[in-house]
Amino acid sequence: MSKIKFAIIGCGRISYKHIEALVNNYEEAELVATCDIVEEKAKKSAEEYMTLINEKIKKTNNQAIVDLGTKICQPSSVNYYTDYKEMLVKEDINVIAIATESGYHAKHTIDGLNAGKHVLVEKPMALSLSDADKMITLAREKGLKLGICHQNRFNPPIQKLRRAIEEGRFGKIVNGTARILWNRNDDYYKQAPWRGTKELDGGTLMNQCIHNIDLLQWMMNSEVERVYAERGTFLRDIEMEDFGAILIRFKNGSIGIVEGSACVYPKNLEETLSIFGEKGTVVIGGLAVNDIKTWIFEDERDYDREDFYTEIDSVYGKGHTPLYKDFINAIKENREPLINGEEGKKALEIILKAYEF
Structure with missing residues (x-):
């Protein structure tokens, strides 16, 4: 071809x-x-x-x-x-x-x-x-x-985590947490009038947090049973939320927690995905879920010792x-x-x- x-x-x-x-x-x-x-x-x-x-x-x-x-x-x-x-x-x-x-x-x-x-x-x-x-x-x-x-699915640390999920290494998954602690100041929203609007953008959950929410639901390996949320517009002059929290109950019984902010002072702090199970704990952080912070399992595999760290230059990562x-x-x-x-x-x-x- x-x-x-x-x-x-x-x-x-x-x-x-x-x-x-x-x-x-x-x-x-x-x-x-x-x-x-x-x-x-x-x-x-x-x-x-x-x-x-x-x-x-x-x-x-x-x-x-x-x-x-x-x-x-x-x-x-x-x-x-x-x-x-x-x-x-x-x-x-x-x-x-x-x-x-x-x-x-x-x-x-x-x-x-x-x-x-x-x-x-x-x-x-x-x-x-x-x-x-x-x-x-x-x-x-x-x-x-x-x-x-959703390019972050291709991050090497995320691929490593997905392999552990598919191999059942966590045993029963208890909960997962997606934290997106970023800063989007007024200048960011003023650069383009569509940002933060209901019609063309959505708020922090839709724009900034959707990548990590995608990773969370992918790792929990289950359909969603119910969702509860709180959100508000605290600091930015926009139509939608600049901070939101979501609690997700999955059909397999596990719980997902999302913390999404565009209000962190004075700049982006972290984007972190954590998965906790009866036989394993994994935390992947960094600027764009590109760095394994914690990797602990009851069993051991050869690939556990591989770092999989990915050097990136922006929150967009290298997944495209x-x-x-x-x-x-x-x-x-x-x-x-x-x-x-x-x-x-x-x-x-x-x-x-x-x-x-």
Whole structure:
């Protein structure tokens, strides 16, 4: 199969991680177009990709690669648009990556699927369960792949924890805790008027906490039985919450606790996932659940001694590159991506239940 052709819709804060992931998967994928309603942003992202991909090729440009024609296969330029519908008509695209405002994710996904494109969409996949269901159903009907960007599932420490879960090393799981103790000051919300709004964003639980809530429910390995929540707007001038707490009872009897804050002074403190069972305790912390703080089990396995620490430069971590790799392979192998629509819906459902309080 030739390289899979990607386009990016939405060239704001997170788009550089999509560009980075495409550059790192350059042997199998390429960016052919970008789109943003602000033309300068779309142009900047297109130029950023070309700069990075040329640097990548230069670093790996030995004779074998030249003989294979890798350099020639790279695009000579990336087109940019302000109208994504025009882009979908004009460009030869296999996949659209959606990084627009959360409130537009469902519409852009549905339009992309109806245009016959696979879709990889940033979290949250939608702001309502009805929209999430429409996206899932349409992808199934069209025979297309729908992936959700919960990239922290690919963190090496998280993968190590998931292995322990699947091997049953905890015995009976008692509880798990997701703590997101971050700072998002007024300047952050003023940078984009959609942030913190009910219509286009949601609050701290939906925007900042959804990644760790996804990890928590993934590790608890059970459907949700009931949810209770408290939330409020304490310090930020926004429509939704800047602090929230959720208590989750899972059907297997275990309990999940979520503490999510955008009010920590003066900067981000931690993002931590803890799992406690009758035969094991694991705490993964760091800036973006990238560092194993505690790893204790009744039994011992060879991989217990492996550190799995991941150096990161931002709260976004380095998970987009393996997430893209998995999505590319899902297309080539005609299988579901690890984080498909059904998986992406699970954390969304917990948060929407919390918003009922």
